[in-house]
Amino acid sequence: MLKLFQYNWQVRDDWFKWCEDIPEEELLKERVGGVGSILYTLFHIIDVEYSWILELKGELPPEEPPFDSYASLSKVKEFSRQCRREVEPFVTAWNNEMEYQILSETDSAGNVVLFKHGEVMRHVIAHEIHHVGQLSVWSRVLGKKPVTANLIRRGLFDK
Amino acid sequence: MLKLFQYNWQVRDDWFKWCEDIPEEELLKERVGGVGSILYTLFHIIDVEYSWILELKGELPPEEPPFDSYASLSKVKEFSRQCRREVEPFVTAWNNEMEYQILSETDSAGNVVLFKHGEVMRHVIAHEIHHVGQLSVWSRVLGKKPVTANLIRRGLFDK
Numbered sequence: 001m002l003k004l005f006q007y008n009w010q011v012r013d014d015w016f017k018w019c020e021d022i023p024e025e026e027l028l029k030e031r032v033g034g035v036g037s038i039l040y041t042l043f044h045i046i047d048v049e050y051s052w053i054l055e056l057k058g059e060l061p062p063e064e065p066p067f068d069s070y071a072s073l074s075k076v077k078e079f080s081r082q083c084r085r086e087v088e089p090f091v092t093a094w095n096n097e098m099e100y101q102i103l104s105e106t107d108s109a110g111n112v113v114l115f116k117h118g119e120v121m122r123h124v125i126a127h128e129i130h131h132v133g134q135l136s137v138w139s140r141v142l143g144k145k146p147v148t149a150n151l152i153r154r155g156l157f158d159k
Numbered sequence: 160m161l162k163l164f165q166y167n168w169q170v171r172d173d174w175f176k177w178c179e180d181i182p183e184e185e186l187l188k189e190r191v192g193g194v195g196s197i198l199y200t201l202f203h204i205i206d207v208e209y210s211w212i213l214e215l216k217g218e219l220p221p222e223e224p225p226f227d228s229y230a231s232l233s234k235v236k237e238f239s240r241q242c243r244r245e246v247e248p249f250v251t252a253w254n255n256e257m258e259y260q261i262l263s264e265t266d267s268a269g270n271v272v273l274f275k276h277g278e279v280m281r282h283v284i285a286h287e288i289h290h291v292g293q294l295s296v297w298s299r300v301l302g303k304k305p306v307t308a309n310l311i312r313r314g315l316f317d318k
Contacts, residue, residue: 004281033296033305100316116316122163123310126288130308133292137192146192149289151282157259157275 001121005091007151008049008128012080014147015042015135019073026142028071034134040067041135043076045128050083052124053090055103056117094121160280164250166310167208167287171239173306174201174294178232185301187230193293199226200294202235204287209242211283212249214262215276253280 019027019038027039035044051061070079099118107113132149139146178186178197186198194203210220229238258277266272291308298305 003277004285007281007285033299034292115311118162119311119316122166122315126163126166126308126310129285129288130292130295133193133289134296136289137293137296140192149285151285152274152278156281157278 001094001125002091003156004125005087006156007154008125008132009084010154010156011132011147011149012042012045012128015132016073016077016080018139018144018147022142022144024072027073031138031141033137034131038135038138039071039073039076041131043067043070043079045131046076046080046083048127049087049124052120053087055105056120057090091121160253160284161250162315163284164246165315166313167284167291168243169313169315170291170306170308171201171204171287174291175232175236175239177298177303177306181301181303183231186232190297190300192296193290197294197297198230198232198235200290202226202229202238204290205235205239205242207286208246208283211279212246214264215279216249250280 019042022038024039028037030036031038035041047064051064054061070076099116101117103115103117103120105113105115129149132147136146136149178201181197183198187196189195190197194200206223210223213220229235258275260276262274262276262279264272264274288308291306295305295308
């Protein structure tokens with residue numbers, strides 16, 4: 001499980017670097033698909049990962065902070081650093097016995113919904129990769145080469 | 160590992176259903192980003208999964224077949240069915256002891272490249288999710304609601 005989180009964190013950091021060459025107005029521009037802008041996508045990825053992992057840790061996640069307070073590259077990068085500090089120890093300590101532990105939630109209609117911890121972990125992984133696929137299209141729309149999505153050749157399996 | 164492959168196969172089949180409401184010329188139209196058209200993206204996802212898994216099985220994957228021979232929804236669906244028949248038993252039999260087994264390849268420059276089996280498995284998973292993220296943007300460009308990328312609520316962890 002850890003390897004796929006590490007992959008996402010590497011790719012996310014690569015996108016932060018990619019963003020450095022793009023004017024901020026392009027990063028904030030509303031686009032077709034996904035959750036809207038490039039920077040809001042990165043912010044959303046971080047927030048979703050953070051909120052789910054807090055729930056798995058048994059903590060109450062805060063409401064999604066207003067994006068307005070994070071609408072610059074440096075602030076989104078700092079948000080990522082802060083959240084990762086809380087997320088990484090949980091992911092590193094993950095083991096197979098946690099797969100079928102139950103997370104109980106109440107949805108907006110007041111119904112109790114049950115998830116397995118392993119299900120939520122994979123949901124978070126797929127969530128980020130999916131949104132990054134959207135970034136790659138917008139990158140080409142901007143005439144820029146996107147960050148590679150390859151998982152091989154990132155040194156993730158070097159010992 | 161199996162769960163993420165099962166997720167990808169469910170999502171892929173959902174996209175096949177989504178395609179049924181789209182005129183074939185839109186499915187084949189060249190788009191900005193990714194590998195081009197919607198149908199070629201689905202074909203490419205299947206081919207990449209199939210080729211890597213054959214390699215992990217110690218078999219020589221065939222060259223990518225020419226897309227021209229598969230350029231219709233029904234043919235791509237049939238290609239997916241055929242390949243899954245060979246891929247699924249390998250993925251189902253996957254276990255942790257296979258993570259660091261080595262796959263040795265010769266690249267186009269004649270250099271030997273080594274990959275770990277676990278690295279290739281995760282590469283294949285991320286590859287499909289990434290390309291599906293691209294489909295979701297093109298779906299909105301077409302004015303259509305994309306297939307949900309959610310991994311939760313798909314019954315993947317029901318026993």
